[in-house]
Amino acid sequence: MKRTPAHIRRVIRAVAEAGPTSRTASEAAAFDAVVMQTYGRYPIVMARGSGTTLWDIDGRSYLDCVAGIATCTLGHAHAGLQRAVSDQLGNLAHVSNLYYIPEQGELAAWLVANSPADKAFFLQLGR
Numbered sequence: 001m002k003r004t005p006a007h008i009r010r011v012i013r014a015v016a017e018a019g020p021t022s023r024t025a026s027e028a029a030a031f032d033a034v035v036m037q038t039y040g041r042y043p044i045v046m047a048r049g050s051g052t053t054l055w056d057i058d059g060r061s062y063l064d065c066v067a068g069i070a071t072c073t074l075g076h077a078h079a080g081l082q083r084a085v086s087d088q089l090g091n092l093a094h095v096s097n098l099y100y101i102p103e104q105g106e107l108a109a110w111l112v113a114n115s116p117a118d119k120a121f122f123l124q125l126g127r
Contacts, residue, residue: 021058049076097122 027045045057052075054062067073074081088103095101108120 023057027057051075051077 024043024045028041028043044062046054047057048055049064052064052067054064054076056062064072064076104122111117111120
C-alpha cells in the first residue's frame with residue numbers, strides 16, 4: 001500500500017470521523033482510571049507494531065510518524081534490536097552511572113571518534 005501524505009490525511013480523517021469503538025472506549029476508560037492524564041491521548045489503542053507500522057486493537061494499521069516520540073527509531077519489533085537487547089539483558093539490565101560500565105565506555109569512544117564532541121555525557125530523563 002502506497003502511503004502518500006494524502007493517504008495519511010484520509011486515514012486520520014476516517015479514524016477521527018469513525019470515533020472510538022466500544023472496545024477502544026472501554027480500554028481507554030480502564031486506562032484513564034489508573035494512569036495520570038498527562039497527555040491528550042488520541043482515541044486509539046495500539047496493540048502491536050512492525051517496522052514503522054502500528055495496529056490498533058481493531059486491526060486498523062497506522063504509519064508511526066513519531067517513532068514512539070523518537071524512542072523507536074529502528075522501528076517496532078526490529079529483529080536486530082531484539083537480539084541486542086536480549087543479549088544485554090542476559091548480562092546486565094541496568095546499572096547506575098555510579099559505576100564504570102565497559103560498554104558505555106565503548107559507545108562513548110565511538111561517539112567521540114564519529115562526532116565533533118570531545119566527550120560523551122549519558123543521562124536518563126526518567127520519562
